[in-house]
Amino acid sequence: MKNILRIFILASFISLTSCESFLGDNVNPNSATSATPELVLPNALTSSANLFMNFHTSAMWINGYTVNAGGYGGWGATVTYNMTTTSYNGLWSATYDDLINYEYILNTTAEDPSLAYFNGVARVMKAFNYAMLVDVFGDVPYSEGLKGAANVTPTYDSQTEVYKDLVSQLNSAIDIFTNAKGANSLGSADVVFGGSVSKWAKFANTIKLRMLLKMAASSETSAFATTEFAAMNTTVGFMTEDAKVNPGYIATAGKQNPLWERYHSNAAGTLSGSGRSAIPSKYVYSFYNGTKLTDNARGPLTYRSFNNSTPTGQLGNLVDNPAALASQTAWFVGTGTGTNAVATNGLLKGRTAGFPIMLAAESYLLQAEAYMKGFLAGDDLKAFENGVTASFRYLYSDIAGALPAGVSLATQLATYKADNATSYLVNYNLASSQAEKLEAIITQKYIANNFVNGHESWADFRRTGYPKIVNGSANPNLSFASILSSSPRADKLPVRYLYASSEFQLNPENVPTGIDQFSSLVFWQAQ
Template sequence: MKNILRIALLFTVLSFSACETFLGDNVNPNNATSATPQLVMPNALVRTASLLRSYNSNAGWIIGYTVNAGGYGGWGSIVTYNYTTGSYATTWESTYDDLINYQYIEDQTAEDPSLAYFNGVAKVMKAYDFHMLVDVFGNVPYTEGLKGSDNVTPAYDSQEAIYQDLVEQLDLAIASFTTADLAQPLGSADVMFGGDVTRWAKFANTLKLRLLMRMSSGSSTSSYAMTKFGSFDTSVGFLTEDAIVNPGYLATAGKQNPYWETYHTNASGSLSGGGRQAIPSDFVYAFYNGTKISDEGRGSATYRAYPTGTPKGVLGNLVDNPAALSNQTAWYVGTGTGANASTSIGLLKGRKAGVPMMLAAESYLLQAEAYMKGYLSGDDMAAFENGVIASFKYLYKGENNQVEAGMDPAGDFELYKEENADNYLVNYSLADTDAKKLEAIITQKYIALNFIHGQEAWAEFRRTGYPAIVEGSNDPNETFASILSSSPRPDELPVRFLYPDTEFQLNPENVPSGINQFSSLIFWQAQ
């Protein structure tokens, strides 16, 4: 855990540095000697937004959102799934780097009722980070994981126990947002909801729903999940608008939207490597171009040169996969190139656009599944349709997080239903079994999360088996597994990442041994 120790000693410098970069605190990061929760929180949220981009990118190669473009080499374990202990070490270390900031906020506010809202935010964001970590690594240091120099060889907690405690922590956070009326406002430190603790409570409640839905699928956690569903306070509400982090991203070096930086261009206008080397898969494209579903509205807002000119291919095809679009990335639908690229609707909205931490579309689709299964009381069809409309709405927003003039999410959803009149994946009323209803819900979640939250789509596929694939098929429209896969599984996919080499070097007594990326399942995965 060398990175945890390092950050425990230096987190104040990092916190002040990022705050100065984005928020103009007028603090010299080279001379920072102390910090406050008010200063650390905006930096931590910005770091989480960047971390989320990393999780999305890593999982996007697995779940079919991105495949290798032609003309580039060195793909290694991305196309074979032959992961090593070095493959995702950065993801591990970056997550704990981020968590130590939230732990600091929680520790500093624990005994101060006036800072209850800051304490609540720290609890929510720790749950956010830790559950992503568990979903790709399984058991991780949790109880002892954020103690810095007090414990540099922390024990590993079981993934089931971590999830359960995260739910309990979210309950405590929700209580602080809804009852701590005399607490100090979050103010400008809140770069996600602008100090609105009601929205923080909804976000926490929606995150809790995400965790419980996963726990309901685990044989050892389903009983706990059912108990928590029985006492679930729906009066708090769920997200109805996208949760967006924006500290004031700027079109300058080191300050622009991290998705734009990775997939479009840097501040000087040079094309990014990520945008040139990646193209969509045939599999995901089939949910737009009519192969599986016709979706002109979202297809045009998602892919450049849709529907006939977007390069698409198969993961692992190193010979004749199409090259990326010249001077552009396949996921940018605006005009202009390089530093002169315009703001746009779609996924890459602009250099100054915020980063979505959770989509309203996911919130509604989580509710739809909970209602359909009888875990909560509600109208699953209405929640399903609201989720799809919310997906249209997000894609139709511009850099300012507002739906662009002339765009009609609800109207285009109606056209979507008409174009797919016989398809239960679009017209929920045609899903005449619970299995079909679940497939429709998760498939629409897969579409809504495309290129945004690949890690969530991968988790939902492992949990439910949707979107449906044909195991062993050579048809690129039927599976997103790499054609160079080394996986012995019937679906030819991996199920997790491997622990980083630093853990085997520095924490050998505690790091689990015998972990395999094809057979060591996360607790909520059936097979």
């Protein structure tokens, strides 16, 4: 591992103090000498948003949310899945860079009760980041992974043991948020929930729920999950609103909403390369346009020119895919172009919009699964419909989170159910088995997380096999696998990422070998 603890903490401090005036001939404005948890936390959370986006967008190319548009080359492993150890170097290093921030906060607040809430947030975000890392890499440096210069060749910990300890970290965080007395407010350092520790507790509980559902699927960890479910603090509750990072995004280079920057335009108004070269897959589009389901509410809020001329394609089709929309990205439903682009709702709400790292829709659908399987006591039908409604709310809401005048979410849900009157994927009460109920829950989570959380949707597919695909089919409505796939699997998909080449160079004695992107399963995967 890199010796970056001191450097990164000071860099965090510098980025937060760069606008201050430095006086005196002997003061170097580029060399900060100290940092505090209060200064490091907002930078860490903002970095986590960028990190999450990279996990999300890399998975979107695997799980069917995005495919290559025509007229662009150099797709390589994106369409063949022939990954190398250099494919995800940046994702690996960026995760540890961000984790160093939280480790610093944990170390500097451990013996200071006044900073207990900062300690709690660091525990939550450490679990959030590490869980994403395990979900695509498996075993990772954990117990020795964040020691900086004290250990530059850390051992790899078992992925199951990492998950177990992360759940313990979340339990500790929830206890801090609910029982700490006399702790300082998070205040403006909290760029997610504005200082609300009760919302942080719900967020922690929801991340824990997500992790336990994965652990329950594995024989290695199912007993642990059962015990944790039985002891779960349901009084704290789960997320009922979207968790969004917003440090004060502005229409300036490098300071915009990161998804807007990547898929719409830069601060100068130039349409991004990603926005031009990516289009929706026919597979995901079929959940909106009547091929699989009809969704006349979320369709127009998700795709430009919905059900008329939205460009769609198939991953790996290098010849016949249409070009992207002129001057726009397929996911922008607002008006205007360049710096004059204005959005009121949808996915790309604006340059200054908060960036979601977990939707309330996912929270409700996680609950629906837990209730349906008997892990927790609750009404799975109600949670399911709350999840769909929350998805409507996210897309309809404007940049400030307000719904347009006259929009009734109850009416939208009723119309959606009526338009799909015979489908148990929408009308949950029509599901006649646990398998059908699970398919409905995961399919609706796939739709809700479309272009929001590709990482988790890919994890759900690997864990449950939903949404359904027809293995080996070249029909773009039946499978999202690339038609140029080199995978020997029946579904023609990869199951994980390969370890970074930097690990083989700097930590060769410890990095696992013999890992294959088509056969080396993460512990919670079904097959």
